[in-house]
Amino acid sequence: MDRVTNVFTRKLVGLASLNEHEIALLDAEATPIRLIAAHRDLIREGDKPGPVFVVLDGWACRYKMLPDGSRQIVAFMMPGDFCDIHAGILDEMDHAIGTLTACQIVAIPRERMDRLIVATPALTHAFWRAQLVDEGVLRAWIVSIGRRDSLQRVAHLMLELYVRLRSIGLANDERCEMPLTQAVLADSLGLTPVHLNRVLKVLRERRAMTLTGGTLQLLDPRELVRIAGFDNNYLHRRVPDEVG
Amino acid sequence: MDRVTNVFTRKLVGLASLNEHEIALLDAEATPIRLIAAHRDLIREGDKPGPVFVVLDGWACRYKMLPDGSRQIVAFMMPGDFCDIHAGILDEMDHAIGTLTACQIVAIPRERMDRLIVATPALTHAFWRAQLVDEGVLRAWIVSIGRRDSLQRVAHLMLELYVRLRSIGLANDERCEMPLTQAVLADSLGLTPVHLNRVLKVLRERRAMTLTGGTLQLLDPRELVRIAGFDNNYLHRRVPDEVG
């Protein structure tokens, strides 16, 4: 396991039992690394299938623009996440993927990906499973936007991101980097930036959490979990500490 | 193609090119048929992996209950849809699946499903693809709830369901069966039943569509598409007629 060199591989190893050979295959794909600036599109809506992108560092997101110019972010991608085994299978992208910060990205050509998948059942299984987890996130997202008020919704998203960051070793104590502007968060939560700002203020005043200068600080995880109605088995991970 | 006997098989045939043998394999699974009453849970949140269910007739849905007793429906399942290749792969269900009307269901034991999948790559491909389509639906759902107002949202859902029904031959002219109560629709749209009712009234008054007695009637598809901001390539299908 200490042979694992990159987040991408590490994530998949966490999802399925892979042997040395399979791990080596994955690691071999994690090159060359490309540096992409913030606010660039990796894939645009309507694009034909291209390579599979893996985020090694930085944040990206899936999003969709509406005719009236508003944007809905549908998923956040952090180190280890990959975009679209999909595109190869469906005809055309129904949404775009763009960077939120500067990113390190690996682009795996479609054919290599396909070869990788058909050749090794264990990897098929790992990818499939990763996709199922993503689907679970999408469902949770719908539940949040559909039935939680803004306070619960914000608290829930913060916990989700915290838990995910933690599972890839990017969160310690009750703190993590979260380089997302309020506008970005608002676009993911179906809120207005103005309103999101007010909600953050409330959470701050209740001493539940703060989000400033690009870092999230959980002041009172227990309280935050309570506010959010956060399911502590979410994604089969949990927010640790005194909670639970 | 005329050898295809059930909606389930028919749907998969529409998603990938399957040969006679593979079609026969699928058809062989579509038995025995179980009759399930309305408002029964097929799978409950927290359940361990069980069989894969396929809806042959009737409507079901995925949903999640919140602590305060409210419900968010996350997906509608109509004839041909199947639930959870998932459950077998993840540890535990994070949502429930229940019938909305009386249903005809086939339960395929997990092991047979697994054997089917590993044995025939074309089927793996078909299932994978079906799952990707579902994921696209989930993303569109998020966009709707997050960024569209109630009028657009309702119009969009009606079009989505219409298009899906049409693709399995359950909609003709501009009309289809839609045995969903207003409460159910509200729970899927993140609205109140009362408000949904008012929205339906507006759509009726604008002579865009009516929904009464369990049947949806598109009076003015073009107008409805306009109201919804409906992407006519949605799911790579389209609402036909004068539209487009």
Added chain:
DNA sequence: CGAGGTGTTGAAATATCTCAAGCGCCGTGG
């Protein structure tokens, strides 16, 4: 016949949005 689920409507309450303004920070160009 009564009970409960479903659809309909009204009026008041509330959550969220919109518009508008000001502040601080930071990078750029003079």
Added chain:
DNA sequence: CCACGGCGCTTGAGATATTTCAACACCTCG
């Protein structure tokens, strides 16, 4: 070195969309 402009954050006040509460009509079913 300073001034400027732009972006992100913050706050206020009024507008609007949606919810809540309440009542009633209709229908089916027992």
